[in-house]
Amino acid sequence: MPRYRGIPVCAVLSLMAGCAAAAAVPATSTVQTTATATASVTATTVETSLVTATTTVTSVVQTTPGRPDPGAAGPDGGPTCPVDPAYHDEDTDGLAAEVIAAWTEAETAAAAAGVTMCVNDGKRSRAQQQATYDDYVDRHGAAAAEQYVLPPDRSAHVAGYAVDVQPAASAAWLEATNGSLGFCRMYDNEVWHFEFAETFRLGCPPRRAAPQG
Structure with a gap:
């Protein structure tokens, strides 16, 4: 884990992300979760040393393949039912x-x-x-x-x-x-x-x- 003058960077990040989160990722990393937040801390020394720790969290949207869209229209009518012309024989498009x-x-x-x-x-x-x-x-x-x-x-x-x-x-x-x-x-x-x-x-x-x- 990166340190600045012997002090763990996680100590600086703890107010934003927690020491455990900083220890689990490299100094610069991207973590996928369900919210978005960015914590960036920059420490410079008189010798022009630079330590930057950045944690980025982005949203992930889950979809279910095959699940019908309630807003999607189904077939409206269709060919005549071959055994009774009083009815249609619609395609099954749009069903689960x-x-x-x-x-x-x-x-x-x-x-x-x-x-x-x-x-x-x-x-x-x-x-x-x-x-x-x-x-x-x-x-x-x-x-x-x-x-x-x-x-x-x-x-x-x-x-x-x-x-x-x-x-x-x-x-x-x-x-x-x-x-x-x-x-x-x-x-x-x-x-x-x-x-x-x-x-x-x-x-x-x-x-x-x-x-x-």
């Missing part, structure tokens, strides 16, 4: 990576059973979810909307973990798997709405009457 993988697995299993499943609606942004809620209010009234649409901060569509499966026969097939593929029907009044969780593979949780119920 594990949901996309599980949906591919579920589609393969369904196809082996002669069933075609369509994603009529998947990922939504906060704005898309709010627009869906507002549309329900306009068409059916606020009381009805409360039974079918969650606000953006509570929606699994916004979080990227929900799919609306159509047609009804395909949704019934997926429901009958009882979560073994990772998807469970969540509400009594929405036969099409499924959410994904790895724990569902052990069995689906009890259904609720409605999203707001």
Whole structure:
């Protein structure tokens, strides 16, 4: 550890960073942590000796790969569902990576059973979810909307973990798997709405009457 006239530099730094921190790093170093601070002490002697000890702390931002962005819009519509033109078959873009993988697995299993499943609606942004809620209010009234649409901060569509499966026969097939593929029907009044969780593979949780119920 650097010394000035026999006095440890850590004694000078202790008020700012602590002696232990100074002993753990060279005279000039960069330390990564979660805050930013700089302590710099310069001591000069009559012989023009110079001792400089600098500790720099910078922030590190952690990100989680595959986690959907709640503000990112999902596909709006898509190709017609091949087994029922009344519905769309959206791409799974924007859903969580594990949901996309599980949906591919579920589609393969369904196809082996002669069933075609369509994603009529998947990922939504906060704005898309709010627009869906507002549309329900306009068409059916606020009381009805409360039974079918969650606000953006509570929606699994916004979080990227929900799919609306159509047609009804395909949704019934997926429901009958009882979560073994990772998807469970969540509400009594929405036969099409499924959410994904790895724990569902052990069995689906009890259904609720409605999203707001």
